[in-house]
Amino acid sequence: MSTHDTVVHAITLASAAGTSRLYELRAADPATPLPAFEPGAHIDVYLGPTLIRQYSLLNSPDEYGRYLICVRRDDTGRGGSTAMHRDITVGGRLRVSTPRNLFPLLPAQRYVLVAGGIGITPLLSMAEELARRGADFTLHHYTTADAPLRERLRASPFNDRVHPHDSADGDSIRTGLPAELCTADPAALVYVCGPDGFMRHVTEAATAAGWHPGQLHLERFTPAAREPDPVTDGAFRVRVASTGDSYPVPAETTIAEVLTANGVDVELSCEQGMCGACLTPVLAGEPDHRDEVQTDEERAANNQITICCSRSRSPELVLGI
Ligand code: FES
CATH class of the missing domain: 3.40.50.80 (Nucleotide-binding domain of ferredoxin-NADP reductase (FNR) module)
Structure with missing residues (x-):
């Protein structure tokens, strides 16, 4: 996913008690404008090597050149909002992804x-x-x-x-x-x-x-609650195409955990199916998608999988790594 360097142009309170703040982000290099976006789009904000959080853009898509996000501090959360409130100041830099829209406005009366x-x-x-x-x-x-x-x-x-x-x-x-x-x-x-x-x-x-x-x-901001699925919650195998090595993935264990335990480098961040950092090509087999980052079309294509949370409907998945 392509990323863009931004500078924090302004921070303002978005609620009376200050638990929510508005962050206005502008391109760090004015000669390289930020990509346009559609209503409902969000960006990934890179807060650290393993800390990526998703925030919806709340300004009008007509406002070229800036992204406006709102962050409500939740000290009982997973650390993203706390890091934003604690560490991000005006003039600081933030790397963000190209806006992505899983919540598009469709035609209606x-x-x-x-x-x-x-x-x-x-x-x-x-x-x-x-x-x-x-x-x-x-x-x-x-x-x-x-x-x-x-x-x-x-x-x-x-x-x-x-x-x-x-x-x-x-x-x-x-x-x-x-x-x-x-x-x-x-x-x-x-x-x-x-x-x-x-x-x-x-x-x-x-x-x-x-x-x-x-x-x-x-x-969604968090993964949807999921009913147990006796078919896809069970064990299956993953094969790494580049080496031919095949590993069992037990129930209760993620593909990413199995690969990491076997010395295969994988990229991870949210580990909840929310950011897309771990999207991995699928060369064979049928994934059971459990992420919130792919569109319906991307899921139907079955050619990539979020290995932090998704599983398999087939006995084996062959990964293009
Ligand atoms: S690590 Fe974020 S979707 Fe897998």
Whole structure:
């Protein structure tokens, strides 16, 4: 994946208590502009040799030359947000990937955007774009007292389409869906981003209300919870094409762990199927994809696999390494 050197141009508070910050990134070399992006896109931010985190771009895609990301500090997390808040200062450098979009805005007559907390970030960029197009949309933002970007939404030119839902007032997604989601509309698409439980609740309730699964689009920050699969959770083998060596991959062990234990160099970062650092070519066999980085088309091609978390549907996978 190609990367770009940026400089941190500005850092501002995105929530009253300061738990969320906005980072404005610009090209380190002004002669090499940052690649354009689409609403819903995210970038990988390289915080260290083994610390890569994904952040949605929340500014308008029309704003060439800068990336705006929002980071909510979570000291109980895996370290990415803490490192951003602790180590990144104005004027510092950050390496980022080319924007990638697994959450594209598809054509529809109407859009319903549903954000939980920090999940507002990709939906804000979408709302900017939909407002620019003059599209029919509403944005539901489920918040807490220190939710990020509340003031920015209030000040937006489309604030009449923004419906804040404050949990302090008892208005949470668990007390009920927004009224417009209680009846399915075949002309509409629904975009949802937030914590895993939040998205699960929206999709289950919306599906029960008659929305077709194809109308519901989700963006994840963490891997989806997965039911055990007696077929693909079991053992299989991997063969390294360059050497011909074949290794058993027991249940409960990842391909990456097996390769590393046998002295095969592999690139790893998130180890959760979220960053794509470990994508490895597949020459034969059928992967059981468990990542969140490949598009449906890329998964269907079955020619690469995230070896940190994905498994195999066939007895053996041959890897192009
Ligand atoms: S290490 Fe991030 S997807 Fe595998």
